[in-house]
Structures are given as structure tokens and as C-alpha cells.
Amino acid sequence: EVQLVESGGGLVQPGGSLRLSCAASGFTFSNSWLTWFRQAPGKGLEWVANINEDGNRRYYVDSLKGRFTISKDNAENSLYLQMNSLRAEDTAVYYCARHSNWGFDYWGQGTLVTVSS
């Protein structure tokens, strides 16, 4: 059974940093592209970033380039999102998902990040 479990969310002050994790199981992680999405409270979905199988190709939504970094550890079956210089508008539920064959089939349940003083 494919499982994706996010963790690391919480309350952080504006300007602060946070690292989200996504633990994967049930599929060959090292052969998979992974993705982060987010959803602000009461709002729609937003694609954040993709990373390829080896972790050497990364793609970001333009608005977040330079502040967020996606990475993966194939030995640990884990995906990460390092978020720096956080702003109130980064408040959202962050989801990880597997990116396969131009689709995004399996999603985690999400982790809430709240940026507030």
C-alpha cells in the first residue's frame, strides 16, 4: 500500500524557517518523481515544486524560487521542503504527492504551516 506521511508543520514567526518532511512507503521511492503542493485556508490548490528520481532536477513555482528548496533522500525514502524567510501568505496545508506518468496519483494527508507572530 502506498503511503505518504507529511510532518514538520507548525507555528513559525514571519521571517523564520521550517523544514517539512514526507515519509514514503509502498513504492520504489528512488525511481519516483515527487511533488509538494499547498493550500491556503479556504483557498485553492497550488503546485509548489517537483523533484526527479535522482534529486538532481528541481522545478519551482516562480513566486517561491529562492526561498523554498525541495530535496529527497532515497536512502531514507523521504522528501523534504526547506522553507526560509516565511511570510504570512505561506500559511497553508502542505501536501506531498507522487508524480508519475504526468499525473499526481498518491497524496499525503498534509501538514499545516502557520506563519504568524
Add this chain to the structure above:
Amino acid sequence: QTVVTQEPSLTVSPGGTVTLTCASSTGAVTSDYYPNWFQQKPGQAPRALIYRTTNKHSWTPARFSGSLLGGKAALTLSGVQPEDEAEYYCLLFCRSTWVFGGGTKLTVL
């Protein structure tokens, strides 16, 4: 900045048929946009329904189908069930980035 547009809301009767559409500000949506469709119910994570325009996931009910229609991506629900009431999002690959539509709130009434 590409804008992807969906109907904000639609209402359908149980057993009826409804089509949701997804348009791009860059022009006609083609298969090169790799349209995806997702269903989201309150308090839940999104669930993938359709990928690459027409392909269903193993869990996608047969009453859901994807297509291209009049320059847009489309999601058609045939024989709508009460449990299909949800928010539906399309996702397009536009100029090397992925862009969601604003979502369609589908009411089954």
C-alpha cells in the same frame, strides 16, 4: 503568468450528467498540457481522478471521464451520485510549470 479558469460552481441532480471545464489563458488546451483532475471533499486531501487528459486511476469510478472539449479540458460525470458533491480542481502543465484552476464546487441537489 498563466491563469487557468474553471466554473466556480455547478449544480446537478442525482443521476444526471454534468461537464466541468478547464481553460487556459495561453490558448486552447491540448494534450500537451497533460490535464489532471482532482476531487476534494471538506477536510480531506485531494484525490486524483484523471491524468493525461483521459486516463483514469485504478480507483476512479467509471462515471468520471476526461476529454478535450472546445479548446478546454473537460471532466464529465455521468449518473451523478450524492457522494460526488465536492470541489473539483483541474491542473495543467503550462510553460514548464503546473497551474491549478480555481476549482468548481459541485452541488448535487
